[in-house]
Amino acid sequence: MNHMASPSREHLQDMARGIGLRQVRIVTGAIMFAYLISHFLNHALGNISTQALAIGVYYHTEFWQFLPVAIVFYSACLVHTGLGIWALYQRREFHWKAIEPLQLTLGLSIPMLIVAHVVGVRLGQTLYGHEKLYPQELYTFFIAAPNRLWTMLAVLVIAWVHGCIGLYFWLRLRPFFQRAAPFLLATAVLIPTLAMLGIYQGGRATIADYQDADWRREELSVQKLGTAAQGTTLEKITDDLTIGYLGLLGLVLLARGARALLERRGGMIALSYGNGRTLRVPKGLSVLEASLRYNVPHASVCGGRARCSTCRIRIIGDHAGLPEPSPREAFVLHRVGNDDPSIRLACQLRPTADLNFFQLFLPSTTSANAHAANPARVGQERYLVSMFVDMRGSTQLAEKRLPFDTVFIVNRFLGAVSQAVLEAGGRPNQFIGDGMLALFGLATDRQVACRQALRAAALIATHIDELNQFLSHDLREPIRFGIGIHGGEVIVGDIGYRDHMVFTALGDAVNVAARLQDMTKALACEAIISDEVRVTAGLADDALPAQEVAIRGRNEPMTVRTVEKTQLLSTLVDDWRAVAA
Template identity: 85%
Template sequence: MNHMASPSREHLQDMARGVGLRQVRLVSGAIMFAYLVSHFLNHALGNISVDAMMIGVHYHTMFWQFLPVAILFYGACLVHTALGIWALYQRREFRWKAIEPLQLALGLSIPMLIIAHIVGVRLGQALYGHEKLYPQELYTFFIASPNRLWTMLAVLVIAWVHGCIGLYFWLRMRAFFKRAAPLLLAAAVLIPTLAMLGIYQGGRATMSDWEDADWRKQELSVAKFGTAAQGKMLDSITDYLIYGYLGLLGLVLVARAGRALLERRGGMIALSYGNGRTLRVPRGLSVLEASLRYNVPHASVCGGRARCSTCRIRIIGDHAALPEPSPREAFVLHRVGSDDPSIRLACQLRPNADLTFFQLFLPHTMSANASADHPARVGQERYLVSMFVDMRGSTQLAEKRLPFDTVFIVNRFLGAVSQAVLEAGGRPNQFIGDGMLALFGLTTGREEACRQALRAAALIAANIDELNQFLSHDLREPIRFGIGIHGGEVIVGDIGYRDHMVFTALGDAVNVAARLQDMTKSLACEAVISDEVRALAGVAEDALPAQEVAIRGRNEPMLVRAVESTRGLSALVAERRAVAA
């Protein structure tokens, strides 16, 4: 029992280490965006009638004012606002992309624009029992104070654009984003458009109803609007809250200026990039912020949010005096298998003393004559199954043949392997000497990717049998091979330099697949596959022998399946399909 509980505890610990301010901001923002969508859809009912809006707001309020949901929602509002103010203070460099400071500015403007609405509706209800719903609000916007209508429409647009930018930053690295982008764009345009049209139609209906004396007596009563003294008190509260919020933003800007002054007085440090370039920067900047401030190219797919590891640097010399990695940085480094303390994330490391390092990933720099029709593909994080295939005995083969003969045989081997991978639905990716990396899952789900990889292993064996028969007159021994298969989250994208860019996958799962392929030598088998791939492919647990092996770079042993002959893997996958049918 303890043995089974340990991985669970470690998994929870890894999850806890992966939670940072960015993750809290995402969750709180997602809760607020869900409320915004609900509110906009309620507004859109105005295209039917004001009565439809009233029915919708009844269920909308019933859900969002349910005590646990209300606590979660208002907590998310406070946390998200506080994190926005903190981001204004913390961020030293705003030259990532124009869309990022725009998102921050829009987000910080929302509380100031919406305070009057919150005080008038929510606080008025809590303090005085006011019942301001759609008829009262539409009367205010279209008849009593038309200028407030434009403020409310502005805040709707600002809040929606702010939320959509946040969703874009969150989802753009997901595998499904490219396919879902047209639908998401359609929703991003239609929902606010229908909401504002609903407000307009509801306003027209209210202007017509206002001519009815009975309607005015019922909907504009003191019970719903309150007295003049109560309205004056709510207006005073609104003014104080707006002044207080503006004062808080002013204090943050003063604090930023004070911090900059202290940093200049605190001295400068030298950042040496390992290529002869050295910068003198204020103490307190992260390495990535320093690179951006002084226009030094530095790879960073996620924009400095510690969601990728492309900004990694290797420290040259003593790294003991550096600040300890934050839990989020430690999580990212552990996830990509970088437990070396000399490797750090440039976006998280804020050195206090001179530092010498070099970048592990060169930034994507296009040459002057590079074709604009083939831009570098930005990295995406997704689940793929990696397969390493290696030809055995190629060194001895080269010793006894002319170079061109050896190249011919190796090319026939790689051709046979590539044909099997393509036939199974995978993609040959990298050719490394007499070996190859193949990827599965670029266009399918993880279960199908695992089944494709197992079918490819069986097809490789069949193709190599045919190749051995074809070359039997020229080979003293038949060609043998080793295969390693493992699945996991990786970063896929273009890497390289200028016009020498290649599409590939980077991550711990790829490294593990390569090491499993190496194990086929010591285990005297044709393939070693991780138990995760076996389970996702739907192969029965007792179909293949299991054993725990130590993987270099991992603390815990890994459960794998040794396959003596890969020819039977296709039957196991077919059997699984027959059982499922």
């Protein structure tokens, strides 16, 4: 029992270490964005009628004012605002992207712009029992104080743009983002447009209703709008909150200035980059911030958020006096398998003494200012199925033929394999001599990717049989092949130098697939499939014979499935397709 519980505790500890301010910011921001979508869709009902607005706001308030939901929502608002103020203080450099200071500026302006609406509606209801809904608000915006309409529309646009930027930063490295981006963009434009049109149509209807004395008596009553004295009190609260908020921002800016002075008075330290360059920087800067401030190229794909490990550095000499890694830094380093205490993340390490180091990832292709405008090209972690296919006996083939004849046959072999991969939905990726790496799952989920790889293996056997028949007059022995298939998390991106970049996958799953392909020789079979692929594809446990094999570089043996004749997989593939139909 203790043995079974231990991995669970370790998993929970890893999850806890992976939670940082960014994760809290994402969760609280997602809650607020959900409220924003609900509110905007409610506004959009104004395009139908004022009755539709009234029905929509009833369900909107019933949900968001339900006590547990309200506690979560208002807590998220306070925490998210606090994190924005903390970011204003903490961030020393904004050179990564202009969109980052824009997002921060928009976010910090929202509380100041929305405080009058929150106090007038929510606090007015709590203190005095006011019932300010769409008729009362639209009367204020379109009749009593039209100048406030433009403030309200500005809040809508600013809040929406701020939320969409945050959503973009969160989703841009996700595998599905490229496919979903056009639909997300259309939604991001459509929702606020419909919301503002709904407000306009609701305002027109309110102006028409205002001509009716009975409507004015019912909707503009003291019970709903409150007395002049109550309005004065609410306005004073609004002014006090606005002044207090601006004062808080002013204090943060003063604190930034004071910190800069203290850092300079606290002394300077030397950062030696291991290439002969040394900087004198104030204490308190992270290594990456120092690189940005003094225009030293430094690889950083995620922009210093501890979401990647490309800014890693190796400390030269004694590292015992360095600050301990934060939980987030420790999580990232553990995730990439770095338990060496001399390796640190430059975006998280804030040295307090002179430091000698060198960068593990040279910034020749990815500088500190380079970002994931195309994340799939820069680097992206995702689940893929890797297939290695190798031609058997090519050395003997070359010994008995002219070089051009050998190249012709190898090209026909690789062409037949590539055609099978493409027909199955995969992507031929690298050609290594007479072998090939194919990737599955670049545009599908993991189950489909596993099934595509198995179907490709069956098609390879068919295509190679056809090739053997075509070349039968020229081949003493038919062309044989070996296939290794394994799935797992890999890094995909451009690898190479300058004009010689290729898109490929790197990771343990790719290495295992290559080693399984090598094992087909010793196990006298055409293909070896990892049990991970079999399970994910939904193949029955008794469909293929199992075997435990030792994989070089792994401590534990691995369960694999051997396929003596790859054409047998076609029957399994046909069974899946029949079930799906």
